[in-house]
Amino acid sequence: MKKLLYTPLLVVLLNSCDTAQKTQSQQDQQAQSGPCPDKVCTMMFASVPVKFVNSSGNPAAVKDYRAVNLRTNQDITHKDNDSVYGNYFAVADDSDLKKLSEAGDNIEVTAIDSASNKKLKAVIKVSGGECACHVARVAGPEEIMVN
Template identity: 35%
Template structure:
């Protein structure tokens, strides 16, 4: 009985994945062909204190300024507590961003003082583009 359930679930998953891939191919079918690299780009930032020491902030968020919506892959933190890196956007967000670039507001709260820092970044993308790009914004946000 367990084998039948496993097979049914596997078959269902395969059908769903093929449908999703076909939908993605159809959506990009009207994009002009262009050579793209296989890399997966991300844009991120590090928070530091005034001495230059990295901080793990609280309430990290990434919001599109024009709409107030969160970016799908934004607001992810690295798992390395000694060297925290916060992802603002990735190639998975291309469709949510315009070719000209969109302003995203990055926000974080200092872990001990409670001070909130908000910083604007401009990130470009586009459904037919190969990758996202940081147009403007700092490498570090300093409290």
């Protein structure tokens, strides 16, 4: 009779060990895949540009361009931003992906108008993050007007 009582107890104990192993296996599998869900990303290299224009919509030359992430206060200005025209710049690109939050960070863009030496400023919200495929403009101007 005692053997009969121990049999169900043994079955319960063995099942609980099996569940613990499955749970650990699932945790290991999740740790290997990382915190991001599976997604298919393209191989393109994305950027969020900004263009400086005059009141007629024509290109306007600027100097001393800077882009600063206001959340981290990190300068994310790209050194290769010197364009032939001097009016088209990358606010952020995929090399900045991990520096940005998924909800989007406000990037303060500043430059000096080459003609008048007036300081120009705009804020552009750009998203990225650990799990994002590419940077993207959330809000803010695509063109900054020089008066």
